Amino acid sequence: MKILALDTSTEYCSAAVWIDGDVEVRETRAGQSHSDLLLGMIDELLKSRALSPRDLDGIAYGEGPGSFTGLRIACGVVQGLAFGADLPVVGVGTLLAMAAGSGAERVVCCVDARVHEIYHAAFRRVAAGERTAETEGFARYPHPSFNGGWRVVHEPSLCAPGAAPGLPGEGWLACGSGFRAYPDELEQHYAGKLAAIDLELYPHARDIAALAAPRFAAGLGVSAEEAAPVYLRDKVALRIDERANR
Numbered sequence: 699m700k701i702l703a704l705d706t707s708t709e710y711c712s713a714a715v716w717i718d719g720d721v722e723v724r725e726t727r728a729g730q731s732h733s734d735l736l737l738g739m740i741d742e743l744l745k746s747r748a749l750s751p752r753d754l755d756g757i758a759y760g761e762g763p764g765s766f767t768g769l770r771i772a773c774g775v776v777q778g779l780a781f782g783a784d785l786p787v788v789g790v791g792t793l794l795a796m797a798a799g800s801g802a803e804r805v806v807c808c809v810d811a812r813v814h815e816i817y818h819a820a821f822r823r824v825a826a827g828e829r830t831a832e833t834e835g836f837a838r839y840p841h842p843s844f845n846g847g848w849r850v851v852h853e854p855s856l857c858a859p860g861a862a863p864g865l866p867g868e869g870w871l872a873c874g875s876g877f878r879a880y881p882d883e884l885e886q887h888y889a890g891k892l893a894a895i896d897l898e899l900y901p902h903a904r905d906i907a908a909l910a911a912p913r914f915a916a917g918l919g920v921s922a923e924e925a926a927p928v929y930l931r932d933k934v935a936l937r938i939d940e941r942a943n944r
Contacts, residue, residue: 703907706732707764713739716907751783758910761789762928763817769927786919788910792901793819799905808876816876820851856930859883873899
């Protein structure tokens with residue numbers, strides 16, 4: 699199976715070609731230059747593997763949450779490539795991709811959402827067939843076999859740092875820019891729960907490709923026009939007075 703994957707949800711920009719588990723990546727800290735860099739990275743990857751878009755079995759992308767502009771860039775590129783090559787697409791949650799790339803067993807992801815809010819989710823890695831009383835997952839991730847063996851403990855949500863959902867047990871890896879933006883609040887909120895904090899972990903195309911592969915194999919890809927970002931926030935922009943009220 700040949701999958702192109704990309705993510706532009708943070709200040710980083712990454713793309714990957716995944717061929718039956720073998721992956722080649724391009725990545726850079728793009729700042730605000732994702733739209734200038736992404737197509738060149740994709741073109742370079744496809745040429746390095748002597749592929750055209752029509753040789754692919756599908757395109758995966760980080761659907762969010764994350765930067766509003768970045769998510770729109772990803773969806774636009776995915777729709778253009780997939781529509782032209784008649785390919786299915788799969789959106790992968792960016793917070794799930796962070797957990798998958800962490801190497802840990804329990805991961806709480808907190809990404810800075812600005813205006814004193816975070817995008818939050820928590821995941822636990824489980825063995826195949828393991829039964830648990832924890833949340834079974836939500837509609838987009840119906841079973842751990844379709845999310846890389848991860849079970850959803852807390853669905854992705856938007857909240858204030860001090861109002862983040864609690865964590866069962868101890869030994870959690872904390873990750874994401876939220877812990878850089880609001881370190882005191884989050885570390886106090888999760889006192890005694892965290893084993894380590896990784897401020898450099900971000901969603902990456904290689905993990906998005908690996909998470910998308912079983913969904914493509916199961917025929918869960920959708921048409922290009924169904925590629926859509928997951929914002930979590932109802933309003934993309936707030937007035938100065940609305941920010942002050944928050």
